[in-house]
Amino acid sequence: MAKFRKKKLSGGDQINTSALPDIIFMLLFFFMVTTVLREQDVLVDQKIPQSSQLQKLQNKTLISYIFIGKPKNASLYGSEPRVQANDVLISSPEIVQWVNQERDKLPEADRGSITISLKVDKEVKMGPISDVQTELRNADARKVLYASTKKTEVD
Amino acid sequence: MSNEINAGSMADIAFLLLIFFLVTTTIASDKGILNVLPPKQDPNVPPPDIKKNERNIFNVLINANNDLLVEGEYRRTAEGLDKDFKEFIMNFGAPNEEAAALYKSLPASLQGQALRRPDSSDHPGEAVISIKTNRGTNYAVFLEVFDLAKKAYFGVYSERVGLTPDEYRALTGDDEASTALQNKGKEGIPMAISIAEPDKTGGN
Numbered sequence: 001m002a003k004f005r006k007k008k009l010s011g012g013d014q015i016n017t018s019a020l021p022d023i024i025f026m027l028l029f030f031f032m033v034t035t036v037l038r039e040q041d042v043l044v045d046q047k048i049p050q051s052s053q054l055q056k057l058q059n060k061t062l063i064s065y066i067f068i069g070k071p072k073n074a075s076l077y078g079s080e081p082r083v084q085a086n087d088v089l090i091s092s093p094e095i096v097q098w099v100n101q102e103r104d105k106l107p108e109a110d111r112g113s114i115t116i117s118l119k120v121d122k123e124v125k126m127g128p129i130s131d132v133q134t135e136l137r138n139a140d141a142r143k144v145l146y147a148s149t150k151k152t153e154v155d
Numbered sequence: 156m157s158n159e160i161n162a163g164s165m166a167d168i169a170f171l172l173l174i175f176f177l178v179t180t181t182i183a184s185d186k187g188i189l190n191v192l193p194p195k196q197d198p199n200v201p202p203p204d205i206k207k208n209e210r211n212i213f214n215v216l217i218n219a220n221n222d223l224l225v226e227g228e229y230r231r232t233a234e235g236l237d238k239d240f241k242e243f244i245m246n247f248g249a250p251n252e253e254a255a256a257l258y259k260s261l262p263a264s265l266q267g268q269a270l271r272r273p274d275s276s277d278h279p280g281e282a283v284i285s286i287k288t289n290r291g292t293n294y295a296v297f298l299e300v301f302d303l304a305k306k307a308y309f310g311v312y313s314e315r316v317g318l319t320p321d322e323y324r325a326l327t328g329d330d331e332a333s334t335a336l337q338n339k340g341k342e343g344i345p346m347a348i349s350i351a352e353p354d355k356t357g358g359n
Contacts, residue, residue: 018162020166021162021165021166021169024166024169024170024173025169028173031173031177032176049295049298051299051302052302052306053302053305053309053324054324055186055187055188055189055324056185058329060185063185117187120294122293122294123295124294125219125290125291125292126288126290126292126293126294127291130352130353133192136192137193137194140194140195142192143189143192144189144190144192145185145187145189146187146188146298147185147186147187148187148302149186150186
């Protein structure tokens with residue numbers, strides 16, 4: 001028993017914490033640099049599926065986002081999967097108009113290469129997605145990115 | 156009296172800021188699987204009647220229970236499909252002149268993968284992978300199959316130019332060298348993944 005009590009700290013009694021602010025500041029700067037302040041509230045569930053063959057898009061300005069999933073607020077919007085563009089839930093026929101609005105925001109030279117990033121929840125069925133794709137074809141916005149995260153397992 | 160400023164609360168202030176940024180951060184992720192949709196169909200023009208040999212189409216059907224039918228064969232999961240896709244693309248069953256030249260230009264490791272089965276694709280230029288779903292199919296399952304089809308093609312492309320698939324996919328096409336590599340990988344082997352319109356059963 002006494003074995004433990006005999007031990008004494010050789011140096012001072014306190015750990016030197018003077019480097020702590022520096023460490024914290026470093027973390028702080030990391031997060032400050034990587035932060036993109038949330039531009040919009042996502043109103044639908046978003047559990048993005050994982051896959052392995054990911055590609056990165058270089059030009060961020062050309063991307064517009066569509067979110068598809070079950071509404072988080074089921075009492076207000078029901079439990080069927082819905083489509084969200086910008087800040088509101090829209091129905092399929094409105095997508096063409098939305099795409100045209102998004103396209104108008106781009107410089108004229110880039111309008112043809114608008115890319116739609118589909119952020120789709122895992123639980124969604126193909127039905128709503130196919131409806132959205134049909135509308136995107138109608139709007140002639142044919143470049144689509146199925147947003148996905150890297151599979152963690154190794155094969 | 157000491158000359159130093161008390162810096163003990165510095166860490167607290169930094170912590171507060173840190174926590175703020177931790178909470179507001181969404182690490183930007185513009186990664187995903189690229190796809191180009193087919194152009195809108197003109198209702199007045201009937202769809203072109205394409206005659207294609209059945210052996211040149213690799214059919215994958217996914218039903219509303221997320222079961223797979225791969226070339227008429229039932230499967231529970233999509234596991235291993237990438238190998239089947241690759242075998243199908245690189246089959247070289249009945250290459251025409253152009254495809255024979257393409258075959259000669261391939262590295263030996265890829266040439267070795269040509270099984271030359273008569274019931275599989277004639278050559279990569281003809282081969283089409285067709286994925287068809289129900290409206291009730293889970294998106295995650297569809298994406299898994301689509302992902303594996305892309306994996307097969309990227310595997311072929313990267314092997315051809317001597318990169319790893321990850322390196323090949325990371326090519327941006329921004330500068331001439333990477334564009335040249337990209338094109339060298341793709342040349343003569345178009346990425347033909349057809350996604351059929353889902354049929355109505357099993358969904359809303």
